[in-house]
Amino acid sequence: xxxxGDIIGQTGLQFYGKTAASLSHxxxxxxxxxxxxxxxxxxxxxxxxxxxxxxxxRLKSLAAKVxxxxxxxxxxxxxxxxxxxSVDESEKDVDLHELVDFVVTLSRRLAFMGGVTLxxxxxxxxxxxxxxxxxxxxxISLCLDFAVGAAGSGKTIGLAAEETADGSLVxxxxxxxxxxxxxxxFPGEREKRLLEALRGRMxxxxxxxxxILTLSRDMDEAGAQP
Amino acid sequence: MRVLLVDDEIELVSALAERLSLRGIEADWASxxxxxxxxxxxxxxxxxxxxxxMPKMSGLELKKKLQGKCPHLKFIFVTGHGSGDYFQAALxxxxxxxxxxxxxxxxxxxDKMNQALKx
Numbered sequence: 001x002x003x004x005g006d007i008i009g010q011t012g013l014q015f016y017g018k019t020a021a022s023l024s025h026x027x028x029x030x031x032x033x034x035x036x037x038x039x040x041x042x043x044x045x046x047x048x049x050x051x052x053x054x055x056x057x058r059l060k061s062l063a064a065k066v067x068x069x070x071x072x073x074x075x076x077x078x079x080x081x082x083x084x085x086s087v088d089e090s091e092k093d094v095d096l097h098e099l100v101d102f103v104v105t106l107s108r109r110l111a112f113m114g115g116v117t118l119x120x121x122x123x124x125x126x127x128x129x130x131x132x133x134x135x136x137x138x139x140i141s142l143c144l145d146f147a148v149g150a151a152g153s154g155k156t157i158g159l160a161a162e163e164t165a166d167g168s169l170v171x172x173x174x175x176x177x178x179x180x181x182x183x184x185x186f187p188g189e190r191e192k193r194l195l196e197a198l199r200g201r202m203x204x205x206x207x208x209x210x211x212i213l214t215l216s217r218d219m220d221e222a223g224a225q226p
Numbered sequence: 227m228r229v230l231l232v233d234d235e236i237e238l239v240s241a242l243a244e245r246l247s248l249r250g251i252e253a254d255w256a257s258x259x260x261x262x263x264x265x266x267x268x269x270x271x272x273x274x275x276x277x278x279x280m281p282k283m284s285g286l287e288l289k290k291k292l293q294g295k296c297p298h299l300k301f302i303f304v305t306g307h308g309s310g311d312y313f314q315a316a317l318x319x320x321x322x323x324x325x326x327x328x329x330x331x332x333x334x335x336x337d338k339m340n341q342a343l344k345x
Binding site for chain 2: 021024025028029031032033034035036037039040043047065069112113114115153
């Protein structure tokens with residue numbers, strides 16, 4: 001695969017940095033909750049040393065809260081690790097359902113901060129394509145950024161991967177507000193370069209409130225058309 | 227001293243409120259900006275401890291709205307990371323004395339609250 005130039009490199013680094021910052025922020029929150037619950041346990045023990053009775057049920061409840069946050073942080077670290085390894089191969093067979101679900105996992109917190117809920121709708125059969133996983137994650141993330149911004153607080157963005165006759169598509173629903181945006185706002189230069197690299201194209205259906213990302217079955221297939 | 231703690235992580239803010247209460251500080255908490263704005267209408271607080279990054283409204287935006295309702299309220303910002311745009315914005319808004327990074331040390335928080343009230 002050919003290196004597509006600085007724009008793809010820059011947007012990839014921005015995506016990597018933004019995602020790492022968001023995930024590490026979530027880990028910080030988990031650590032902060034562990035810190036306060038462990039602190040409460042310390043407080044109760046200190047009070048018991050002064051003669052106050054200690055409630056074993058309360059200690060058990062605090063320990064359970066700490067364990068819950070350890071599991072939460074462990075899950076976030078597993079996500080970070082999987083994300084880091086997504087740059088390992090520049091071309092790979094992927095199940096589009098799984099890739100979309102993973103980008104939703106990476107983006108859920110940032111969407112939540114904007115008051116938007118992400119709702120992936122998983123099909124029964126895998127939709128396998130040959131692609132650059134990191135570039136495609138980046139492109140779907142940029143589409144989500146756009147969709148979240150266009151939808152606004154309180155809305156739900158749906159995502160669904162579908163097989164087509166000569167490839168696949170990712171459908172983003174709930175973006176009715178695109179009708180109000182100036183023509184040519186999206187896709188921008190970053191998205192266009194990624195689309196070119198992935199042999200994809202993008203269309204907006206303002207009436208249906210949908211953004212559709214169409215992808216070829218194999219990004220390197222000679223003469224492949226999305 | 228009566229403090230209002232605001233953070234969308236309920237398990238964090240409720241545990242912190244309990245720890246402050248054990249130290250003789252009246253502490254209430256809210257997990258949404260809307261709840262925080264509602265609480266200040268029915269109770270009087272001396273200081274608000276705000277998470278900088280919250281859904282729908284940032285801690286900085288919430289501070290402005292709370293100030294509109296309670297001009298004498300003092301503020302401390304709390305964040306996950308001591309870096310980035312939000313950090314710089316909150317730093318310039320609050321001053322370094324009133325900005326804390328998670329996980330919190332409870333004695334440091336109490337010191338900062340006392341400093342903020344004396345300022």
